[in-house]
Amino acid sequence: MRRLTSENKERKYKMAKILISPSKYLQGAGEMKNLGTYAAKSGKKALVLISKGGYKRIGKTIEESFAESTCEVVFDYFNGECCNSEIDRLVKIVKDEQCDLTIGIGGGKIFDTAKAVAYYAGTPVFICPTIASTDAPCSALSVIYTEEGVFEKYLFLPANPNLVLMDTDIITKSPVRLTVAGMGDALATYFEARACKRSGATSCAGGKTTEAAMALAELCFNTLMDEGVKAKIALEAGVCTPAVEKVIEANTLLSGIGFESAGLAGAHAIHNGFTVLEECHHMYHGEKVAFGTITQLVLENIPQEDLEEIILWCIEVGLPVTLAELGAGKVTDEQLMEVAKAASAEGDTLQNIPFTVTPESVFAAIKAADAYGRYYLGEE
Numbered sequence: 001m002r003r004l005t006s007e008n009k010e011r012k013y014k015m016a017k018i019l020i021s022p023s024k025y026l027q028g029a030g031e032m033k034n035l036g037t038y039a040a041k042s043g044k045k046a047l048v049l050i051s052k053g054g055y056k057r058i059g060k061t062i063e064e065s066f067a068e069s070t071c072e073v074v075f076d077y078f079n080g081e082c083c084n085s086e087i088d089r090l091v092k093i094v095k096d097e098q099c100d101l102t103i104g105i106g107g108g109k110i111f112d113t114a115k116a117v118a119y120y121a122g123t124p125v126f127i128c129p130t131i132a133s134t135d136a137p138c139s140a141l142s143v144i145y146t147e148e149g150v151f152e153k154y155l156f157l158p159a160n161p162n163l164v165l166m167d168t169d170i171i172t173k174s175p176v177r178l179t180v181a182g183m184g185d186a187l188a189t190y191f192e193a194r195a196c197k198r199s200g201a202t203s204c205a206g207g208k209t210t211e212a213a214m215a216l217a218e219l220c221f222n223t224l225m226d227e228g229v230k231a232k233i234a235l236e237a238g239v240c241t242p243a244v245e246k247v248i249e250a251n252t253l254l255s256g257i258g259f260e261s262a263g264l265a266g267a268h269a270i271h272n273g274f275t276v277l278e279e280c281h282h283m284y285h286g287e288k289v290a291f292g293t294i295t296q297l298v299l300e301n302i303p304q305e306d307l308e309e310i311i312l313w314c315i316e317v318g319l320p321v322t323l324a325e326l327g328a329g330k331v332t333d334e335q336l337m338e339v340a341k342a343a344s345a346e347g348d349t350l351q352n353i354p355f356t357v358t359p360e361s362v363f364a365a366i367k368a369a370d371a372y373g374r375y376y377l378g379e380e
Contacts, residue, residue, distance in 0.1 A: 048074065210262075299365045
């Protein structure tokens with residue numbers, strides 16, 4: 001029998017299949033009222049990171065949940081960007097206040113900031129979305145930006161959140177556009193997972209793709225196709241239906257486990273490329289990812305009927321399918337080449353596509369994706 005050297009051990013480890021997930025996922029109406037009870041099981045003093053608008057809307061509910069809890073609570077307002085200076089500021093507050101639990105309440109950048117703060121401060125972390133706009137809540141990952149909002153790096157964390165709490169009453173009252181943006185983020189999950197499985201890429205979890213992660217990614221896609229339009233219509237009517245419940249779970253849990261344990265590829269790399277354009281900074285993460293997904297599918301040259309299905313679904317739910325809808329209708333080819341170069345940067349996830357991709361081929365795919373979008377919108 002061949003001796004297993006340290007090099008061989010490392011190679012064997014890298015080939016392992018890994019699936020990771022939050023320790024607990026809770027989804028239901030009115031669950032925010034129980035936050036203080038859950039917090040008392042993990043800490044004695046919690047820092048709650050929330051936006052000023054979020055506190056105005058649900059601060060009273062949160063405070064009441066802690067009223068009879070054995071866990072104290074300290075609130076601090078989010079400064080608006082998940083960047084190193086904001087993380088450092090909050091780590092200092094956690095230490096100065098002697099908090100032993102970090103809770104992020106709000107949207108994706110608050111989650112990523114809370115997770116990074118908890119990591120550096122050495123506390124458990126709870127994530128409590130008030131919107132269903134990204135798959136960030138469940139992941140052991142923080143996306144770090146510069147103070148100006150330009151993508152800087154991925155911070156891979158050693159553990160997923162201890163608790164993800166989804167109060168569907170609160171999420172149903174959020175702007176419909178945010179949940180639709182979450183569908184855009186979740187749309188990428190299956191196609192990026194498929195690309196990573198084909199290329200044998202290492203996932204965000206640090207291993208190869210499990211069949212369970214692929215099954216969840218595929219379920220995520222099928223849920224969006226079956227329930228997405230129904231959910232949007234129900235949300236526009238201000239109600240939470242079974243379709244809404246399923247989409248919230250797809251946007252958050254299915255997409256969260258799917259992307260992390262199966263992998264990221266072209267869609268998110270192209271999103272990262274678009275962050276260099278100031279014209280796109282007003283667009284939500286999932287809206288840019290949706291266009292990035294179409295661009296990845298153009299790169300992969302999938303059958304026309306499949307591409308048509310995705311583009312028409314995006315149009316029906318209200319996701320952008322053209323550069324103009326992203327706010328970038330007047331950018332030059334030189335600017336788009338900078339997007340393509342940023343998307344192709346060494347270390348980003350475009351390299352997980354199972355064939356060679358260059359800035360030139362990404363540029364061509366972006367232009368083609370825009371042309372297809374305009375065609376199906378009837379603009380050409």
